Amino acid sequence: MTFLVVLLCLLSFIYMPHGPNDMNLALRFTAPGENPSYILGTDYFGRDIMSRIIYGSRSVLLVCFLAVAIGSVVGTLLGAIAAIVKGPLSAVIMRSIDGLMAFPGILLAMMMVAAVGKGKEGAIVAISIFMVPPFARLVYSLILDSENSLFIKAAKSYGITRSRLLRKHYLPLLLPRLITQFTACIGSAIMIETSLSFLALGVQPPNASWGLMLNEARQHFLQYPYLAIVPGLAISMAVLGFNLLGDGLNDLLQRRRS
């Protein structure tokens, strides 16, 4: 069962990057019509939906990867500092993390968009801040858990510096868990990115983005439901793929440990 799940997610993982490479297919602003060269039809402006989906995947993945990468690095550092340094600094960091987690997901993102401005940059900042707490918490608890294990005590007993301790001992320990978390977070990042662009707060027109395509489809989808079907499917497949990959990695990790 697990194997099947991993296989499925690996397939979706291999399949998805196929899109961005084929972006030169883009045939924009051509007339709509039932034409065999427009497999998925065209939208209001006669743009090929297939091409926009493929092109849109590039901006979705770019924004999400960048955002989760930034979030994971900042989160890991904060969590590690809080766990190793301890004292009041640690309390301040962890309270701030708790504070960030008190915002309902989309609200924090919308607030950041209001501050940074609509568009790609706003979305990246918004999503990366959203991704800081899960990583900080994970790293914090993992370091505290392993603090008393023998090899850490040994390393400390010969006077290792904190940054070396982090790099040489904790990082290898944390890495598998971080990678799992990273994958799972991409899924939720895609969800936020598409929600933002659906609310017209993310990638701005005329650029293609899945959420934005759904937003544009809203005016016409009562007559032409197909406008909404394909972008929605694309979003669902992408999120599902990354979620399954994250779950699969997690299972793998747990089985290796036991």
Place this chain on the structure above:
Amino acid sequence: MLNYIYKRTSHALQVLFVVSVITFAVLLWIPGDPAQLMLGADATPERLQTLRTALGLDRPWYVQYWEWLKGFVQLDLGKSYLFGQNVSTLIAQRLPVTMSIAVFSMLMAAVVALVLGALAAIKKNSTIDYFSTIVIQLASSVPSFWIGMIFIVYFGIRWQWFPVAGYVPPQQGIGPYLASIALPSIVLAIGEVGMLLRTVRTAMLDAINQDFMDMARVKGLSGFTIYFKYALRSAMIAPLNVMGLQFAKLIGGTVVVESVFALPGIGRLILVAVEQRDVFLLQGLVMFVTTLVILIALLVDIAVMFINPRIRVEMQGE
């Protein structure tokens, strides 16, 4: 026990303080001058200056923050310049809408998650367990705005079962009220059910493997009693926590669904505030929602303490 409540409350207050700092800092960072936005581009410098003074925008940021915080403690959330009304009035007008869909969606999600999650755990690796796994994965990967749009096309337009937009207050009849919130609630519930179902299933699996379950079986109790009276009760703690938090976050997390179904709720208000850069409105809304989240989380923690015998005993031992 009091000690625990005290600790949790002080933690909640600290988090609330952090939230207020984050909110204020982020919104201070918003480009544009509120006075300019209010008066328009052709306002004279003198009038701008007068308004800034009247709004207190010429004071240093820490004085502004302090005054804002003081107002907030006195339940004064500030005034929206877009609507020219108090933020608390605006929230009071829109809260019933958001509350309705939040409550109904949470109820639906809870019932489905409890029944399906319990059955999936009892019959592990059966068809129903597979089914629940599929539900978990699908529910957490399909975007709510998309489901909403598809529901509108089929349930609203093709089959005309439900109205597709707008909100009917319960004063105008319970039937139309329920019909107007049915689709948005279902869409929200689908978004919530994945996480909740996963939690119920895991907690129930844990509970089934506990010693007291063997004891109950040895006593010769029926399967139904064993599972639904003993196991489910002890398995409720984690799901209750999740449910409390999910519900709290729904108050500010309904933006997308309210936008799809054109419901005049808190979410729409947040969207308008962001689009129009109404800083005061956004500040008030964000503080309102996050305070609610923190408060509900605190209440759930305390409630769980009373339900969970393990925590209760630990506390007495302290």
